[in-house]
Amino acid sequence: MLKKALFTIFCVGIRIASFGQFAPSDSTHNKSNQFTFGTVNNLLDFANDHLHLRYRSGGTTKKGFDCSGFVRYCFKNFGMILPHGSAAQSLLGYSVSRIEAQPSDLIFFKGHNAKGKRVGHVGIVTEVTDKYIKFIHSAWNGGVRYDYLDAAYYQKRFMGIKRVMNPADAKNIKIEKD
Template identity: 45%
Template sequence: MKKFFGIAMSLALFFTIQVGSASAETPMSQAVNDGLGSPYKSGGTTKKGFDCSGYTAFVFDKLGISLPHQSKSQAALGTTVSQDELRAGDLVFFDTENKVNKGVSGISHVGVYVGDGKFYHSATGKGISINKLSEAYYVKTYVTAKRILSDEQYADVMTDN
């Protein structure tokens, strides 16, 4: 069942990141797909189990970029982008603990935006999951997004292998 789930998630991402030809994956799609099927594990940074920031650090490490292992620390990096300017590879941040302060200090969750309103993340009890920013829970808890990849890096990771 785990293998089937991984294949289904890979196909979902393949059709979600609609860049390049239909016959090859991009480094970005390979990086996010590599963790599919992995469970959630608090403090986890490997395919044996990821927490949210462990997963995003894992994905970016595959792209040659080092990120700290904490969502608040990751939110301090890059350039802030509005939700309508999101592109694949941007990090999206949430306040899943419903703190009063909706600023950076309230950040408790992070995911990787993959396009078409969707993001990959490690969810408690679910592991690596794909969700839509338009889902009520994520609309309510969304805080900000950060662009980590430069335009040149973006072009490189979104080009078919």
């Protein structure tokens, strides 16, 4: 278990050092690895195209996704490789408050045990208003679907929001679905 954790930290460190795309104030990073306004909307549309696909433990394909497999699959389609595992994904990027949250940020939760202290679930923020945060994720009870942070189940398990892309690229994005 310790070897697996150290390996994950090592891989995340290599990823950050190699591409620098998770450093919020680094203006010298490779522009080709940045998301753009259009890419954020395309990412969210791509995620939406997978609604109702079934949950599958360890799943990383259209045959079924677990939560981190779904997030990884969506970002990989746009050239950004994330690790598989919600805890490993939570080590990336930098924390933002609920007020600063933007579409394409990752949102993290505890697993089934609301009293736990470890990240056990991840989704992609799709919409932020002054009243709610909406996200898409793959849940064991429903597969790929939308939920809201203010739902009691998720409020009790909320752990934080991380930005894994350049914040300037996602500013003021509004999703006009529903």
